[in-house]
Amino acid sequence: MKFYTEYLWFNTEKKREYINITSTLNSILKKSGIKEGMMLVSAMHITAGVWVNDAEDGLLQDIDEWLEKLAPYRDDYRHHWTGETNGDAHLKSLLVHHQVIIPITNGKLDFGPWQQVYYAEFDGKRKKGLS
Amino acid sequence: MKFYTEYLWFNTEKKREYINITSTLNSILKKSGIKEGMMLVSAMHITAGVWVNDAEDGLLQDIDEWLEKLAPYRDDYRHHWTGETNGDAHLKSLLVHHQVIIPITNGKLDFGPWQQVYYAEFDGKRKKGLS
Amino acid sequence: MKFYTEYLWFNTEKKREYINITSTLNSILKKSGIKEGMMLVSAMHITAGVWVNDAEDGLLQDIDEWLEKLAPYRDDYRHHWTGETNGDAHLKSLLVHHQVIIPITNGKLDFGPWQQVYYAEFDGKRKKGLS
Numbered sequence: 079m080k081f082y083t084e085y086l087w088f089n090t091e092k093k094r095e096y097i098n099i100t101s102t103l104n105s106i107l108k109k110s111g112i113k114e115g116m117m118l119v120s121a122m123h124i125t126a127g128v129w130v131n132d133a134e135d136g137l138l139q140d141i142d143e144w145l146e147k148l149a150p151y152r153d154d155y156r157h158h159w160t161g162e163t164n165g166d167a168h169l170k171s172l173l174v175h176h177q178v179i180i181p182i183t184n185g186k187l188d189f190g191p192w193q194q195v196y197y198a199e200f201d202g203k204r205k206k207g208l209s
Numbered sequence: 210m211k212f213y214t215e216y217l218w219f220n221t222e223k224k225r226e227y228i229n230i231t232s233t234l235n236s237i238l239k240k241s242g243i244k245e246g247m248m249l250v251s252a253m254h255i256t257a258g259v260w261v262n263d264a265e266d267g268l269l270q271d272i273d274e275w276l277e278k279l280a281p282y283r284d285d286y287r288h289h290w291t292g293e294t295n296g297d298a299h300l301k302s303l304l305v306h307h308q309v310i311i312p313i314t315n316g317k318l319d320f321g322p323w324q325q326v327y328y329a330e331f332d333g334k335r336k337k338g339l340s
Numbered sequence: 341m342k343f344y345t346e347y348l349w350f351n352t353e354k355k356r357e358y359i360n361i362t363s364t365l366n367s368i369l370k371k372s373g374i375k376e377g378m379m380l381v382s383a384m385h386i387t388a389g390v391w392v393n394d395a396e397d398g399l400l401q402d403i404d405e406w407l408e409k410l411a412p413y414r415d416d417y418r419h420h421w422t423g424e425t426n427g428d429a430h431l432k433s434l435l436v437h438h439q440v441i442i443p444i445t446n447g448k449l450d451f452g453p454w455q456q457v458y459y460a461e462f463d464g465k466r467k468k469g470l471s
Binding site: 247260306 | 419439
């Protein structure tokens, strides 16, 4: 059994940003030499998410708007008593989940026809990690 | 370490359909001969979900209604500019997540008392895969 | 390849309760002797969740309030025709997901700076299991 871990760092320019990391993950898989197994893609921050979905700009805007509707920015989250202003980012992270697992088959990430992996930053402009 | 992959295909009759795949997964586990480990059940489509919950018809209707409330069909999703009409199905998929992992202990799927695995189709009447 | 399974039991005092199980998981990892791999933390009940997020009391109250807004208690869930009263707990469980995977690196749970694991009970005052 072989394990390979790599950490990625993101420093987004916008507060909320959705980054397609599929080709990065393909490179990591190649480097690892793993042929069968699973790749865990897991955000290391509690205000970020990871999902598998379509790479389509309109859809990304729909998702962003939808997340803001279901888990809106609000001044009066209790969490803000700590001095933070990112209560909504925690809720958005819970909503989309912070990790996915990609099956590896014959040395390839075993995706369906349109599956792409996104790192979703909900509280950006800080340095953030992913393993 | 042993790996075993199987692909399932669904061709649903309705737009939204929830299929209990627990017994299918039990058969696959038997075929694989794996005694300890994990089974990843992951939708290969970006308009489908996989969840673990109760097998109760009323609850399935409640879930369907709830998903339609939180991620409703709308004409004006930006994603529809591509000619698609399934924006809501993408959002529903993000909401329930597209995969689960089932622990395997002593050659059995290690479920709690009421846990059943569902494949949730949110944009059906097309052929869809699951690995 | 080494596998180690442990079951935890919770008997909460309140209907909804959020229990930080991070230190318990650290003890289990130590006992297991596993140095590289993944730890699956998966609720065995269909009215419970498991998530990774911040250990901050205000935030936990925000999350609780938010979940009650998105998946409220209602008298008229169809699931209640079975005699149950926990329809909302099933929906809350779907919303936050019932499991997480924690990467294990160098014999440690490989968390980001603020990541803590919570067991979320949505239908408490019964004995519940986690594997």
